[in-house]
């Protein structure tokens with residue numbers, strides 16, 4: 102048997118980027134050979150094994166043939182006579198189809214029958230062969246790589262192939278968990294807008310996330326939004342979230358916050374009265390479809406509902422500020438509220454010409470929350486009870502103490 106380093110590890114080292122995990126391919130071995138050497142089989146769909154010590158993934162060289170629609174719609178052929186070249190041919194992109202010796206230091210020659218090095222140099226994401234079609238998750242992978250490798254373009258013939266796959270209905274059969282897995286990874290890349298632009302260009306966005314796709318072509322008021330187009334704005338917000346190193350929950354909230362602008366009645370345009378409620382409803386559908394984790398869903402909901410109020414919070418008096426904090430459940434969930442404020446800053450600065458404008462609302466509401474949280478409520482409640490107050494009246498005494506604290510802090 103012969104073992105080669107493949108995939109992201111070879112690509113990233115050639116790009117002089119940090120290597121996180123290493124994928125290996127094994128040529129000339131049977132599953133029995135692998136278990137005899139102490140490897141543990143882990144692949145459900147593919148013959149993949151874990152190394153007894155490093156626990157890295159070793160895949161037997163294989164070919165794949167399509168047998169149906171969607172992820173898992175293919176049969177795998179693996180045998181000791183499948184060559185390295187054949188295995189590389191069924192991989193997604195030329196830059197991911199370079200093999201290196203197992204003990205590669207980065208200096209020795211690599212095996213590169215599909216010219217992945219040339220595409221690394223030319224900064225191109227290009228499919229290896231027609232076998233690309235066999236796994237529609239690759240549409241999402243290409244989009245995600247575009248968000249990561251921001252100076253790479255998708256080869257026209259690859260985009261065309263992706264378009265054909267979408268037209269053939271391949272994107273309709275993607276497993277929701279896999280979609281979220283890829284989308285959430287892409288959101289965490291350097292320029293997440295590029296993922297959605299690639300998905301949009303091949304038609305997959307209309308299938309996977311029509312709530313976002315609809316935003317292009319929908320105008321907003323130019324005095325608030327010089328970029329005018331709602332889709333363009335959504336992308337600016339997302340890239341601002343990446344620029345400000347936001348966590349996934351914030352990036353997801355940014356993605357969803359204006360969905361409601363896509364369903365604004367035509368006669369209301371370019372105004373979007375009530376889009377916050379519509380966004381909140383639409384994002385529930387997306388979260389159910391993709392089984393989005395609760396922390397992402399809950400933050401997205403708060404941001405969708407309250408972003409307009411947070412933007413306008415500079416005009417609010419202390420009582421209204423406290424009501425805003427309460428609507429956001431900020432006193433019980435201060436960390437989530439801090440994330441909502443960050444998402445709102447991304448929204449405000451994700452506008453053409455506003456990128457470097459300060460967003461004082463964030464600090465002001467954070468100060469108000471800190472002041473409200475600092476109120477020691479037990480003695481306030483006790484004093485109210487001693488004055489003969491009961492139930493809701495005690496609650497009002499606590500609220501009024503918090504309001505005073507907020508007023509003093511602002």
Ligand SMILES: Nc1ccn([C@@H]2O[C@H](COP(=O)(O)OP(=O)(O)OP(=O)(O)O)[C@@H](O)[C@H]2O)c(=O)n1
Nearest residue numbers: 108109110124191192193194197198236238239
């Ligand atoms: N749908 C897929 C998934 C993976 N691969 C191949 O398997 C390798 C390893 O897959 P994975 O670790 O998921 O991706 P990487 O390219 O290593 O990228 P990352 O940095 O995200 O790990 C890829 O490089 C590619 O050759 C593929 O062809 N098609």
Ligand SMILES: [Mg+2]
Nearest residue numbers: 108109122124
């Ligand atoms: Mg990898």
